[in-house]
Amino acid sequence: MINLVVGAGFSGATIARKIAEEQNEKVVVIDAKNHIAGNAYDYRDKNGIMIHKYGSHIFHTNLENVWQFISCFTSFNTYMHKVIAVIDGIETTIPFNLRTLYDVFPETMARRMEEKLLAKFEYNKKVPILEFQKQDDADLKFLAEYVYEKIFLHYTTKQWGVKPEEVDGAVTARVPVYISCDERYFQDKYQGIPLEGYTKTVENMLNHPNIEVRLNIKFADYKEPYERLFYTGPIDEFFDYQFGELPYRSVNFKLEELNMPYYQCNSVVNYPCNYDFTRIHEYKYYLDDISDKTVIAKEYSSEFERGKNERYYPIPNDKNAELYAKYKAKADELKNVYFLGRLGDYKYYDMDKAIARALELFENIKGEK
Ligand code: FAD
Ligand code: UDP
Numbered sequence: 001m002i003n004l005v006v007g008a009g010f011s012g013a014t015i016a017r018k019i020a021e022e023q024n025e026k027v028v029v030i031d032a033k034n035h036i037a038g039n040a041y042d043y044r045d046k047n048g049i050m051i052h053k054y055g056s057h058i059f060h061t062n063l064e065n066v067w068q069f070i071s072c073f074t075s076f077n078t079y080m081h082k083v084i085a086v087i088d089g090i091e092t093t094i095p096f097n098l099r100t101l102y103d104v105f106p107e108t109m110a111r112r113m114e115e116k117l118l119a120k121f122e123y124n125k126k127v128p129i130l131e132f133q134k135q136d137d138a139d140l141k142f143l144a145e146y147v148y149e150k151i152f153l154h155y156t157t158k159q160w161g162v163k164p165e166e167v168d169g170a171v172t173a174r175v176p177v178y179i180s181c182d183e184r185y186f187q188d189k190y191q192g193i194p195l196e197g198y199t200k201t202v203e204n205m206l207n208h209p210n211i212e213v214r215l216n217i218k219f220a221d222y223k224e225p226y227e228r229l230f231y232t233g234p235i236d237e238f239f240d241y242q243f244g245e246l247p248y249r250s251v252n253f254k255l256e257e258l259n260m261p262y263y264q265c266n267s268v269v270n271y272p273c274n275y276d277f278t279r280i281h282e283y284k285y286y287l288d289d290i291s292d293k294t295v296i297a298k299e300y301s302s303e304f305e306r307g308k309n310e311r312y313y314p315i316p317n318d319k320n321a322e323l324y325a326k327y328k329a330k331a332d333e334l335k336n337v338y339f340l341g342r343l344g345d346y347k348y349y350d351m352d353k354a355i356a357r358a359l360e361l362f363e364n365i366k367g368e369k
Contacts, residue, residue: 005029006219007232009038010351011341013205014069014358015230020210023366027211028226032218036206038232039312039342040198040351047257047291049284050197054312055253055299056268056281057198060191061352065359067190073204076192079286081185083279085270087150093183094270095126095175096147104146113143121179128173130165147177155272159301160249160315168316171348193286230361232341234311235327243326246346248304248311253281253297263296276300314346338365 003019005012008031016027035041039054058081061067085094092103098117101110116139121127129152135141148164152172156164164172175185194201206213214222219233231238236246254277267285271277277298284294304311314320324346331339340357342349349357 001025001227002225003027003228003230004222004226005230005232006222007031007038007341007343008033008036008202008206008213008215009232009341009354010040010202011232011344011349011354011358012038012230013202014355015338015340015362016211017205017208018359018362018366020208022362025210028224029206029211029213030217030219030222031213031215032233034216035199036213036215037199037202040202042197042199044197045257045295047289047293047295049289049291049293049295050287051255051283051295051297052198052281052286053253055251055297056283056286057351058186058191058193058286059351060186060188061350062188062190063352063356066352066355069355069359070201074194074196074201076190076194077287079193080191081268082183082266083185083268083270084264084266085151085272087273091265091269094151094272095178095185096151097178097183098181099183101143104150113139116140117143117179123179124182125179126173126176127179128169128176130169130172132177151175151272155270155278158276158278161301161303170316195287197287228336228338230338230340232339232344234343235324235331235339235346238339239327239330242330243323245306246320246323246327247315249313249315250302250304250309251312252300252302252309254300255295255297258294258296259292260294261292263294311343314342314348316348320346 003025005016005027008029012029016029019025020027040057041054042050042052045051059076083094084091087104090104092100098114101113116137129148133144133148135144152164156167156172160167264280264282268279268281270279277300279299281297281299282294284291302309338361339345340361341354345357
């Protein structure tokens with residue numbers, strides 16, 4: 001059987017590899033872009049700094065099968081991600097945790113709040129901000145309002161165009177209030193950066209005699225025969241937007257090369273209270289690249305507009321889920337056509353979840369002929 005995979009990101013590369021290797025079938029992988037790896041694409045610039053073209057990508061997972069799979073194609077360093085936020089000029093770590101208290105409040109006040117938090121919540125509990133706001137105690141009420149205002153309100157408005165209570169709770173729950181001294185952004189068992197980068201990792205995934213990769217070609221322009229299709233592009237585009245467009249948020253990265261060894265104290269610094277950008281990435285931290293120069297990227301969010309910018313984030317909410325369900329029902333009517341990935345499933349997948357979804361799909365279809 002000839003398989004066509006649309007999209008050479010992690011979703012497309014995973015399904016392509018499984019079919020090529022385990023079913024010994026031919027797979028053509030196409031991508032509209034001039035590179036593989038989708039949004040995880042990275043490259044070394046002239047200074048030898050590994051740039052994540054579409055924003056910082058940190059691999060993290062608790063999924064054993066995903067870790068086993070990706071580890072066949074790359075080794076990882078032991079980088080553990082932290083995010084610094086600048087709040088009223090003070091640098092502290094987020095998610096907001098017990099240590100953050102001591103950075104932003106006077107010590108006696110911080111201690112009082114810590115005691116109250118530990119009396120109320122189990123140690124290590126992660127509390128989404130929208131839940132954390134429901135406090136009776138005056139100190140904790142003040143704290144909840146502080147965290148909401150200083151960390152979530154303006155950042156979320158910049159990122160999503162609406163207030164935190166107007167985006168799906170799962171979105172802000174990705175960065176909960178953390179009743180812990182653990183200052184890392186992710187607590188997953190496995191995390192790190194691929195030693196030779198994401199592009200090389202995906203290249204290794206696609207490096208199989210049964211796989212042919214063709215770049216700079218859109219699905220609409222691909223006219224060669226195939227018998228089975230795996231589509232990781234936007235599902236609404238596939239069906240010609242017949243029920244209307246699925247909305248997305250887009251982002252724009254303004255890259256600057258600076259004549260200094262380091263610009264900031266950390267790979268990612270969030271600006272939840274100031275400026276129009278949400279965060280600044282400094283890429284040389286991920287693989288400890290040595291250079292006299294550094295490259296930073298300021299991240300600006302905006303609405304996705306077809307033809308003007310690119311789709312980055314599906315927007316999870318009830319209305320969009322309803323619209324997606326209409327496309328999904330159409331998709332289910334098709335034989336030998338499968339949708340997957342952030343755009344195909346219209347889901348806010350991290351890389352590990354995109355891989356997991358592709359692995360699961362393969363298990364479901366591998367018996368089919
Ligand atoms: P994509 O990477 O988007 O790949 C889809 C591919 O399909 C693209 O290359 C596109 O060009 C191609 N395509 C689409 N339509 C067509 C068409 N009609 N014809 C031909 N080709 C087409 N995840 C993490 O785990 N950790 C992180 O730190 C992290 N940071 C992120 C930061 C940002 C700013 C963003 C936007 C995402 C981040 N992610 C992160 C998520 C990660 O990027 C996704 O999980 C992953 O890229 C999903 O892979 P995918 O293959 O589903 O989609
Ligand atoms: N968020 C916030 N302030 C921050 C960090 C995150 O309000 O300093 C909210 C915001 O709504 C964001 C969401 O939490 O979109 C998820 O953050 P995450 O860092 O996981 O976003 P991603 O890296 O996927 O862009």
